[in-house]
Amino acid sequence: MNTRTWTVLRRDGVSIVLAHPEAGLPAVLHWGADLGDLTDADLAALDRATARQTAPGTLDAAWRVPLVPQESDGWAGRPGLLATRDGRPVFPRWTSAVEHEDGHGLRLAATDADSGLVLRTSLEIGAGGLVLLDHEIEHVGEGVLEVAWLEAALPVPKSADHLTQFTGRWAREKAPLTAPMPRGTTVRETRRGRGGHDSPWVTLASEGAPRDRDGGVWAVHLGWSADVRHRTDRLTEHVSLLGAGELVRPGEIRLAPGEAYRTPTAYFSWSDTGLDGVADRFHTWMRARPQHPGTPRPLVLNTWEAVYFDHDPARLEALARKAAAVGVERFVLDDGWFHLRRDDTAGLGDWEVDPAVWPDGLGPLADLVHGLGMQFGLWFEPEMVNLDSDLARAHPDWLLANPASVPAPEGLSFRTQYVLDLAHPGAWEHLRSRMSALVGALGIDFVKWDHNRDLVEAVHEGRPGTHEQTLAAYRLIARLKADHPGLEIESCSSGGARTDLGILQYTDRVWASDSNDPVERQEIQRWTELVLPPELIGAHVGPSPAHSSGRATPLSYRIATSLQGSAGFEWDLLACDEEETARITAFAALYKELRGLLHTGAVVHPETVDPALRVRGVVAPDRSEAVYTVCTTASLEDALTERLRLDGLDPERRYRVRVREEIGAAQRGWVHPQWLDGGETVLPGRVLTGIGLQLPTLWPVQALMLHATAV
Ligand code: DGJ
16 A cells, blocks of 8 residues: 655656555646645645546546546546456556655556556656656566557646647658647557657647747657657546557567566656747756767768769769868768669668779778768668668568568559568677678768658568567667767658657757758758757758759858758758858858857747748857847748847846858848947847847848847
């Protein structure tokens, strides 16, 4: 029996209050604002103040929704756990105990001897007030326990009356859609074996439509790189729940006695300062991780859009020289370097340098790149294999597939590639040894780790295999990094189809999208940085017109957009004229000057009225400086533009605000605001944050960069 009545967890502006019943799992009375120190009398009163009423037509008792609610608790929403033993339903009646508690986190163990189950829960308020919740179910009874799902959920108040979900497609990842909170249980799922371009990403419950800098928002994200479900339960007779869990297929999680299933971690962020508050908790937590990249994020050149599959060593060496000359610090050779890989129909799996294209191997290029003072990066797509490869010919049994679908039926192939079964020890070891050998021999500093297809009919030894595949991929990345200290890895998946906090526990940045169109990128990056801090978001200057959209944009706009992330180029710099070369050289210097601020500061999105304006700032932790970019995506509505409030500055200090012309001058209306006459102004922070600066009449698709420094 439980001996506690309540637990209070507190950290960084957030409290969680749990009530422990005599029998059953604890219930969360509160997740949200820090309630300060609470006495037992306060807690008893809080318990009563939030107690459920027994409405007519519902259960007789005033019970609470426990941490893992079930039918056996009288919960009429989606159960937290659904399991069967030998085909029969299991309705656990838990006895729980707190095993460990330290003021901001606890571990619980709950048992039910009759149903032969142990449930272990970890609930923690991490740095920044981000809440981490995961469960593990262990089978200690007889027979086979099949887990259909085990999900994490926390309560949100009924005032959270809007639901924001995310969708997307290739080159347009992470598009939000907001609607009034639907009634009943709402489940949003993905079944692609990777997050997908339309990944649920984050689910937001908010008071009204979510705003950038204001209002209550409750968010959940699942740290898992494959199939997921996000859920809300808005029932009339219960508190509302927000949660997420792994989507497993029937028969995928079958536990023999002594076996356990652990859920991915669900991350919950609450804010009363709108979306920026939600993001701030994610960023603070991410940045506090020991594995968070601690070195300045290098300026990258990636060769994909420069040469695609057309690898010519002399041209790539010339590109490396030009890259180094403008200030690039990491040169990444993309797809096309390995055996048979002249297009995307062959070669995946054969991680041997193609002597037909690289007669002397990649050693000379890697040496040149290192000699020029840059890091050397190389593209792999480890989980994939083409049937036209030595690997598939030698090991057809290493495919993660329904054998009846190999080769894929007409019309059902996917970039003509198949998935390698990483849960097969031979396949895993083949990858490890090939990749490790290349990393060692070439001194590879960085791997761009791609994943360009969905998992379809992912069968491992006759059973659904996505869960094991995902864990095996994590193990492989972890092992390579352990064997090659300092190796950095980027998670790419046809752009941003795998950017979750599961993969990011092992990797160092993501490729946010295959769209290098900066107008599209304004949206994609804005919503990617709802979870990821900008230093983890690959954002490169591409050519104009953009290859993915055909849209022409000024170089200044492309530079401003790249500066909003981990910057670089996806461009044939050999084709740049003198003026462009001078501009990108200035950009490289500006990035190096500002990245200390851009990659450690708080990201703010000052609210504006005109729908064509995208405004974003980064404020140094000590608020001594900040950089804001103002980008237009279309023509502005008003002849007299609105004022820009420089949110985040210290109202008690004075700041010099100047335009950073290094990105290139923005084209603007013929009369500009007076403060721009000298290119700068000095004002108290309270004026800049409270009244703001008159914006110039920027033309469509123009970028202005402002730098505020305390004087
Ligand atoms: C998809 C990636 O998103 C691109 O950046 C590029 O690496 C290609 N794959 C290469 O095949």
